[in-house]
Amino acid sequence: MTERGGRIQTRQRSAVWAALEAAGEFQSAQQLHARLRADGDGVGLATVYRTLQQLADDGDVDVLRTADGEAVYRRCSTGRHHHHLVCRSCGRTVELDAAAVEQWARRIGEEQGFSDVDHVVELFGTCRECKETDRHI
Amino acid sequence: MTERGGRIQTRQRSAVWAALEAAGEFQSAQQLHARLRADGDGVGLATVYRTLQQLADDGDVDVLRTADGEAVYRRCSTGRHHHHLVCRSCGRTVELDAAAVEQWARRIGEEQGFSDVDHVVELFGTCRECKETDRHI
DNA sequence: GTTTGTGCAAATATTTTGCACTTGA
DNA sequence: TCAAGTGCAAAATATTTGCACAAAC
Numbered sequence: 001m002t003e004r005g006g007r008i009q010t011r012q013r014s015a016v017w018a019a020l021e022a023a024g025e026f027q028s029a030q031q032l033h034a035r036l037r038a039d040g041d042g043v044g045l046a047t048v049y050r051t052l053q054q055l056a057d058d059g060d061v062d063v064l065r066t067a068d069g070e071a072v073y074r075r076c077s078t079g080r081h082h083h084h085l086v087c088r089s090c091g092r093t094v095e096l097d098a099a100a101v102e103q104w105a106r107r108i109g110e111e112q113g114f115s116d117v118d119h120v121v122e123l124f125g126t127c128r129e130c131k132e133t134d135r136h137i
Numbered sequence: 138m139t140e141r142g143g144r145i146q147t148r149q150r151s152a153v154w155a156a157l158e159a160a161g162e163f164q165s166a167q168q169l170h171a172r173l174r175a176d177g178d179g180v181g182l183a184t185v186y187r188t189l190q191q192l193a194d195d196g197d198v199d200v201l202r203t204a205d206g207e208a209v210y211r212r213c214s215t216g217r218h219h220h221h222l223v224c225r226s227c228g229r230t231v232e233l234d235a236a237a238v239e240q241w242a243r244r245i246g247e248e249q250g251f252s253d254v255d256h257v258v259e260l261f262g263t264c265r266e267c268k269e270t271d272r273h274i
Numbered sequence: 275g276t277t278t279g280t281g282c283a284a285a286t287a288t289t290t291t292g293c294a295c296t297t298g299a
Numbered sequence: 300t301c302a303a304g305t306g307c308a309a310a311a312t313a314t315t316t317g318c319a320c321a322a323a324c
Binding site for chain 3: 145146147148165166167182183186187190205206207208
Binding site for chain 1: 200202204206208222224231233235237238241242245246249250251252253254255256257258259260261262263264265268
């Protein structure tokens, strides 16, 4: 467990932290809130936002913005990460081995004189099933 | 794909395009709207948004998200779709030509049976200057 | 017991959209 | 002419905040 300042330990924070761990990948506050509610761990949306904000301030999570402006959070990973291909419609997720991209990112960063280069790569599309049924969310 | 034939030339679009050129750097829709109003070129906020969206669709401008979720636009220097390498400390941005990544993303999507595949690729690091001065923001 | 966190709802902020009215080709 | 564009305001989203209540230490 990481040291997280003088913060109080509450059921809600543990739940958010656990949900982030369970997800493993970038999740929006809304997604986490829904996930928690589905699991029976009721946590207010505002509390989810506040908790994520603190975690981000403390550097315990990565924060990103999706193309449509939603903030997504991920527990900082110690080891190497992988990427995902996510269906816009049903949320189905495929894990990707992206060795080629890892190499590309590192090389580009070095070429530009940047250090501690991290990268974010996410693919979004419509999976075959959703395309056929023309389903929308 | 790039469908510019269906677009009408209007005073408003010229004004937005000119404002982008005048700014030279990343500007939010709100900033551009204010700038246009200040210059006496009244353009509705919705029109600014719609115009920027089209320009982005056509690949004529870069779109980025600031840390607080605002979309900012800049006239592309190359006119091609590309990605960014952003310094965590000073925000300096380097445009990347990522043909390799584009291909990889498209191929992976097709392999998995996904259509309309879009992708998000952003690199973050610490640029040489910030590393040397150990600057923080 | 005091300090900090939580939930709810209302408030912000940004961006999108419906619709009647213009306008450019 | 007339499809395409525009402005306005209302709606949709995502996130923040004020405040009374509850919980952790």
